[in-house]
Amino acid sequence: MNALTHPTADAHAGGTVLESIGRTLTTATNGIKALADHLTSDQAFAGALVDAVELMGDGDGRVVVSGVGKSGHIGRKIAATLASTGTSAYFVHPTEASHGDLGMITAQDALVLLSWSGETAELANMLTYAKRFKVPIISISSNRESTLARNSEIALVLPKVPEACPHGLAPTTSAMLQLAVGDALAIALLERRGFSAEDFKAFHPGGKLGAQLRLVQELAHGTGQMPLLSVGRPMSEAVIEMSAKGFGVVGITDESGKLIGVITDGDLRRHMAGDLLAQPVQEVMSRNPRVVRSEVLASAAMEFLEEHQVTVLFLVDEAGAPVGILHIHDLLRAGVA
Known part of the structure; x- marks a missing residue:
């Protein structure tokens, strides 16, 4: 029997895996707590959230979300959540935007840009376009002094939290905080406009969710x-x-x-x-x-x-x-x- 199949070795490996999972979940929990504390302790952050909801809710256009990498994946989910809860929204990839999709964005829209560092180079053309055509920008980053935050009408600056990755490189906790803020904005907009279960049903006619929403x-x-x-x-x-x-x-x-x-x-x-x-x-x-x-x-x-x-x-x-x-x-x- 070799070490790879020895019961003691398996138990040790299993324990190590569970310890890793436990650390990740603890880090994630601490990250959400830090975000909740940030809401109550940072008046600028709280005020920016209210301003963002009002800008997206009062606008005549749509909410356009963009980001690259993990921020892009989170941005797609935020756009989908907004759209399914009554806020007209869609995702535009920054690279595609630089090759013609900027024409999808109008001055009546609100642009939501995600970048944890606030220095994502691929967003530069979108920033330039937004400034030229006066498209209001809501940014979600962790750096108040970043290029993105400084060039945003509304900067949602999240608390800097440790990543679950032991090297501090893989976006984990940071991505979760971006998603949490996106969900919070979507639900605030939902409640603000009185979006009902009947309204929800219109956007979710299929699958089990559609069945649950039937009368x-x-x-x-x-x-x-x-x-x-x-x-x-x-x-x-x-x-x-x-x-x-x-x-x-x-x-x-x-x-x-x-x-x-x-x-x-x-x-x-x-x-x-x-x-x-x-x-x-x-x-x-x-x-x-x-x-x-x-x-x-x-x-x-x-x-x-x-x-x-x-x-x-x-x-x-x-x-x-x-x-x-x-x-x-x-x-x-x-x-x-």
């Missing part, structure tokens, strides 16, 4: 499929209705059409003694049934079902009248879970 009324069964009886009807009809509609439940409505109770399989078992089928439905039903409104998100309905450990929900209108019925299987088929 329950889109997945529910309509009035013709609802198992319903009015008060005063005998339990014999309730059993027939329950079997015919196949939801394992019957809704009970009062004289005004309001849903006032439900009868489930469990209710049947609890009332098996005596002449069950001759009893009026209101004597067997469970009152105060679990209901939702039609405009509730499918994800919220799934959470409600799981919390209350039920499988069926009636949809009701403002007056409490049933307008649909939703089974947990409807949510599962739609990919909500």
Whole structure:
């Protein structure tokens, strides 16, 4: 058995790997804490963030994000997050910008440039273009005296934090701080404009997220499929209705059409003694049934079902009248879970 396969050697290697991972996570945690502390201790930074949100939110154009290397990758993600949360944004690579894509940027836009050092040479042409055509610049860097920060209308100067890389070279913690600031700006803009779940749905129609953002009324069964009886009807009809509609439940409505109770399989078992089928439905039903409104998100309905450990929900209108019925299987088929 050689050292590469010896259990002791494997355990030592595993321990070393975990120690490295632990150091990286600790460094990342400390970096985020430093950024949060920076927000409260540096008034210039806090004010610049507010100014950046106002500039991007009040502008008539789009937010154009740019950067190279790891800053470029982070910039792409920031642009994508902005776009998906209601702020018109896109990413332009600085090299492509120097070969014609500068024409995509107008004076109505806001330019967000990322460079940890603030001295990235590839951004020079974008800086020159922005100054010539009066395109406002928001910079995200760690050097207040850098070329980028000094030539920005709004300079977001992040705290200098140690990289997780033991050589201090690979952008790790610094990239995470850039991303955190980008996310913070996007969410602040989202909340500022009152971007709703319905708005979010318009930009995310596909996949599981799209399913979770659907409304329950889109997945529910309509009035013709609802198992319903009015008060005063005998339990014999309730059993027939329950079997015919196949939801394992019957809704009970009062004289005004309001849903006032439900009868489930469990209710049947609890009332098996005596002449069950001759009893009026209101004597067997469970009152105060679990209901939702039609405009509730499918994800919220799934959470409600799981919390209350039920499988069926009636949809009701403002007056409490049933307008649909939703089974947990409807949510599962739609990919909500």
